Amino acid sequence: MPKHLLIIEDDTALSQMLAMHFEDEGLCVTCAVSANEGRARLRETGADIVLLDQQLPDGRGRDLIPDLLAVDPEVPIVMMTGAHDLELAIEAIQDGAADFIHKPIRTDELQALIQRLLAQRAAARQPAAAGPPSPAAPPRDLIGRSDAMLAVSKAIALSARSTATVLITGESGTGKEVVARLIHQHSGRTGPFVAVNCAAIVDTLLESELFGHEKGAFTGATARKPGRLEQSADGTLFLDEIGELAGPLQAKLLRALQERVFERVGGTEPIATNARIVAATNRDLLAAAAAGRFREDLAYRLQVIQIRLPPLRERREDIPLLADGLLGRIAERLERPRPRISDSALSALQKHHWPGNVRELENLLTRAVLEARHGPITPELLALDNHGATPRPRPSAGGPDAADQASSILRTLDAVEAEHIQRVLDHTGGHKARSCEILGISRPALDRKISKYGLRVGDR
Numbered sequence: 001m002p003k004h005l006l007i008i009e010d011d012t013a014l015s016q017m018l019a020m021h022f023e024d025e026g027l028c029v030t031c032a033v034s035a036n037e038g039r040a041r042l043r044e045t046g047a048d049i050v051l052l053d054q055q056l057p058d059g060r061g062r063d064l065i066p067d068l069l070a071v072d073p074e075v076p077i078v079m080m081t082g083a084h085d086l087e088l089a090i091e092a093i094q095d096g097a098a099d100f101i102h103k104p105i106r107t108d109e110l111q112a113l114i115q116r117l118l119a120q121r122a123a124a125r126q127p128a129a130a131g132p133p134s135p136a137a138p139p140r141d142l143i144g145r146s147d148a149m150l151a152v153s154k155a156i157a158l159s160a161r162s163t164a165t166v167l168i169t170g171e172s173g174t175g176k177e178v179v180a181r182l183i184h185q186h187s188g189r190t191g192p193f194v195a196v197n198c199a200a201i202v203d204t205l206l207e208s209e210l211f212g213h214e215k216g217a218f219t220g221a222t223a224r225k226p227g228r229l230e231q232s233a234d235g236t237l238f239l240d241e242i243g244e245l246a247g248p249l250q251a252k253l254l255r256a257l258q259e260r261v262f263e264r265v266g267g268t269e270p271i272a273t274n275a276r277i278v279a280a281t282n283r284d285l286l287a288a289a290a291a292g293r294f295r296e297d298l299a300y301r302l303q304v305i306q307i308r309l310p311p312l313r314e315r316r317e318d319i320p321l322l323a324d325g326l327l328g329r330i331a332e333r334l335e336r337p338r339p340r341i342s343d344s345a346l347s348a349l350q351k352h353h354w355p356g357n358v359r360e361l362e363n364l365l366t367r368a369v370l371e372a373r374h375g376p377i378t379p380e381l382l383a384l385d386n387h388g389a390t391p392r393p394r395p396s397a398g399g400p401d402a403a404d405q406a407s408s409i410l411r412t413l414d415a416v417e418a419e420h421i422q423r424v425l426d427h428t429g430g431h432k433a434r435s436c437e438i439l440g441i442s443r444p445a446l447d448r449k450i451s452k453y454g455l456r457v458g459d460r
Helices: 011-025 035-045 061-073 086-094 107-124 147-159 178-185 203-212 245-258 285-292 296-302 314-333 343-352 357-371 400-407 413-427 431-438 441-452
Strands: 004-008 028-032 049-053 077-081 099-102 165-168 194-197 236-240 276-281 305-308
Touching: 011 028, 035 049, 035 061, 035 178, 049 061, 049 107, 061 077, 061 086, 077 107, 086 099, 086 147, 086 413, 099 107, 147 178, 147 305, 147 343, 165 178, 165 314, 178 236, 194 203, 203 245, 245 296, 285 296, 296 343, 314 343, 314 357, 343 357, 357 441, 413 431, 413 441, 431 441
Parallel strands: 004 028, 004 049, 049 077, 077 099, 165 276, 165 305, 194 236, 236 276
Antiparallel strands: none
């Protein structure tokens, strides 16, 4: 018996085109042009899958989802929307939609999606099958309408309610901690979100920081101290820069993940943990494992679910939306009027390489808001060289000759410091310990400056 497809779409040309295509593929197709008609058609004829448009003459498609699921709780619903709206797409999943697709519809993509959902429905009807957990609420702090960011948002929504370990990968400055916090916020977990930067704490202290210690475990341990893993009970422990974790700590973390127990430093009593682990790295952990720098078993254990954040240069179409959102937050934080950004400035932003990604964009716009006074943000205020992270020298106000001379001499202290630190990082191939020795600063101080200036870091 052919599978039945219900299309709820007021664009009759589109619905007829889709009906012809899927009838040729062997499906039985029914079309409805409104929410009320779609609700009635599902009651009358049923359906194996529903295509639902977001904008209907008598309401929003999203608002119809609960009614359709009340008729058939198992029917897969695919939202169709003409707007690349990240929140709308994830809200549809939150309300019970199985997936979403954007207009203009690519029939090959839609056909593959329908086949996958029909296969999943057939498998779910097997007696031993168990349905997936309810998706989480939408990640509202994520900005972007590109396909890459929609994929990230869907991954957040679908993984938030899971207890599986999540590994977030991506370059520095792409927003890995933002994603980790969103996973926690929409997870339904009652405990706190606890973050640890594995690269910012020396190895000798990190074990105590993570697992806690008993009184007398080492010099200065004057009292028992619970670690971050213990503090994040019923919550989420976020391990940033997990690739920097030393070998002995990797083994101890692996045991905690596998057996859900650990001991404090200097202790022998096993402590159970139900904290969810979310980790992040800008490295390829499996490549690091192949090179002997990371445990392969831990790498696999960490990336049960993997979410990759794209660098900003791979989603340039999101830059105007990002800039708009960031300018509002920055102006509010600095208690300044929100400046307008000129078209030429937006064009300059979209041409930039963005080695520091979203963090670099936020830092650059913060400086522009401070300097914009009452005028718009122009390319001159942005001062991008469109080759790297270092801003161009700003022109002097002392006339053309003075400007030419000053542009090669007068620099802000931040610009000079950023350029010098970047030069050292490039010289050491991103080796932070050697860079700290050359610069004469601590590892945490270097990490803060890398974050502040959005600098490029290598693999070490």
